[in-house]
Amino acid sequence: MTADMTANMRKINASQAVAESLFQEMERDERVVILGEDVGRCGGVFGSSRNLLDRFGPMRVRDTPISEMSFTGMGVGMAMAGLRPVVEIMFVDFIGVCLEQVYNAMAKIPYMSGGRVKMPMVIKTAGGNIGSAAQHSQCLWATFAHLPGMQVVAPSSARDHKGLMAAAIRSDNPVIFIEHKGLLLKQAKEFLNAGDVPAEAFVTPIGKADIVRQGGDITLVTLSASVEYAMEAAAQVAGEGIDVELIDLRSIVPLDVETVAQSAAKTGRLLVVDEDYLSFGLSAEIIVRVLERLGPSSLRQLRRHAVPDVPIPAALSLEEVLVPGPASIARVLREMAAAS
Structure with missing residues (x-):
């Protein structure tokens, strides 16, 4: 970490950290787009895409119908065409609706093309248990880890929410980015290793504990x-x-x-x-x-x-x-x- 980054630390929560990372990556690379339910006008169900629609407009921040299979497939096509889509599946529990596109298309096309087709795509979703019963309280990261072809990350601190999101967006591999509903909801709480987050864009390497x-x-x-x-x-x-x-x-x-x-x-x-x-x-x-x-x-x-x-x-x-x-x-x- 540089001296400037140390000097520009602020205390922000996990939701703010993700929103800031998305903002900075979209400014840095015009190929980055975000799409999903309520990501635009509502700024995301947890506020992690706040203000992005105002800054980048509806062509790059796209509210979608409640049709996970269709807009996940749309993200696959965007990635194959050279964009870097961030597809938000509001709760990880809903992933079954679009799993065909995740594990048969997103995860396998780079392999099936012999590496000629890249898949720089992020599935951004929220898991974890928050008292919301059987259909809204799961993590499922082991499910994704069992299916070959995808990187799977699950940050704990606000700092890692920001750094790992940047790493996921910049990766040429498909990445499942699993936020925790509880961490996103506890807006006022400072989490472990989390209160101080650099204002500048930075990357936390994927694959290092x-x-x-x-x-x-x-x-x-x-x-x-x-x-x-x-x-x-x-x-x-x-x-x-x-x-x-x-x-x-x-x-x-x-x-x-x-x-x-x-x-x-x-x-x-x-x-x-x-x-x-x-x-x-x-x-x-x-x-x-x-x-x-x-x-x-x-x-x-x-x-x-x-x-x-x-x-x-x-x-x-x-x-x-x-x-x-x-x-x-x-x-x-x-x-x-x-x-x-």
């Missing part, structure tokens, strides 16, 4: 809103003599196994916290890749703490039982420490 808390007893790996919850849990157990090293993955594809493995080799214990579903998901993938790298007897303890394989209930009190939060993460950390 961030060690947000140093520790020597247990390696805790997570992403998105769970980074904040994990930091709270780590602070709780620190007074009990449990020293947690916390890693924010930031991206799932590519997955920074090296950073996780180095930390796990140091602590000997690995806990993966995931707001996505437990089975066949990110938590198992991380553990297996670490064991493949370090050897099957390299760690003393391995734990997963994720959402059970059930739809999210409508009652917020029941959701809080299922979804990892500060209290449940702290409980698992205590169990690991007690078992050693």
Whole structure:
């Protein structure tokens, strides 16, 4: 980071950071366009495309009908024609409506063309659990990660929302950019590593995890809103003599196994916290890749703490039982420490 960037830090939230990144990238490159439901006149359901219509007009900021298959396909065609579209799917839960265009077109056309056709396209969407019941409270990043051909990112801090959005737009690969509904809604809260964001445009590399808390007893790996919850849990157990090293993955594809493995080799214990579903998901993938790298007897303890394989209930009190939060993460950390 340059001295000028350090001097021009401001405290902004995740929604503002995304809007600022979109604004700067659209100013920098006239090929960048945004389209989706309510992205124009409303400035996005979470405000993350605010003021873009006034600045760039309806040809580059395009409100669409409620027809995800059609406007996602429109984005695929734009990318093939040389534009750099950002296609907003309001909630990730709606992705099934246009999944054909995502995994059969966007993800595969570069491969099927032998690399001759680029796909510089971003699917911008919001996941996470916010008390909105089974059809509006999911993350689904492991679903995208399982399908080859796409990069998948899920930032936790306002700083990374800005830097990773810029990286996604500039990438020649298709990128799934998953914001967290809870982080976008908590407008007044300052998040971990997030309050201070440079005013200038910058890029956070896709595929590099961030060690947000140093520790020597247990390696805790997570992403998105769970980074904040994990930091709270780590602070709780620190007074009990449990020293947690916390890693924010930031991206799932590519997955920074090296950073996780180095930390796990140091602590000997690995806990993966995931707001996505437990089975066949990110938590198992991380553990297996670490064991493949370090050897099957390299760690003393391995734990997963994720959402059970059930739809999210409508009652917020029941959701809080299922979804990892500060209290449940702290409980698992205590169990690991007690078992050693």
